[in-house]
Amino acid sequence: MSRVVKFTLFQVITWFLVGLGMFMIVTRPGVIENWGDNKYKSIALAILFLLGYGTDLVIRMLEKSKKFGFIRDERSEYNQLKAMSIGFIIVLIFIFVFAITLYTRFENKGFMPIGYVWILAYSTIIAANLGVGIPTLIIYRKQEKN
Amino acid sequence: MLKNNLKAIRRSKVSITQQDLADRVGCTRQTIIALEQHKYNPSLILALNLAEVLQTPVEDLFYLEDDDE
Secondary structure, eight states: OOHHHHHHHHHHHHHHHHHHHHHHHHTSTTTTTTGGGOHHHHHHHHHHHHHHHHHHHHHHHHHHOTTTTOOOOHHHHHHHHHHHHHHHHHHHHHHHHHHHHHHHHHTTTSOOOTHHHHHHHHHHHHHHHHHHHHHHHHHHHHHHOO | OEEEOHHHHIIIIIOOOHHHHHHHHTSOHHHHHHHHTTOOOOOHHHHHHHHHHTTSOHHHHEEEOOTTO
């Protein structure tokens, strides 16, 4: 397993855990309906996203570090571009499906709790990170398996 | 589909390791492995660098093959 794959795997696991944590927070009773009044939910989400972005920052710093001997070559750039193209499509589909689901669910009520918009915003970040990370792992796996 | 004789030429003609070849052309060993397994198409620059290090004309190193073959 190359270093790029190890780092990407670590990143994917982290963002998966962030997503899982967020899911557990927002599915608790009353959280979405009382979105603005729940300070603890905001702090918990902030900590989760700090963990996700913190991991990204540490990985980037390790990549830049000469001491660590991390090498990116043309194949890394090619794979990254390919994964980002796939990730872009995944995010588009995710937002479309999420928005349409909300519309069909609340169409008859005529209004929607504002918390859902926050969930869409937060989950788009997670979808983008997983949508690029997972295809990256699949592309490398295809190229590097014997 | 682009194929290559990289593995055969590397072993027979120059006899260097994948890591040495990777270091000399400026890529990773995993990229050399992917090339030898025909799972990655190199850029023109990398192909020319490989040909130079392996002292082989680039057309001997890389060739086109029909997909149905």
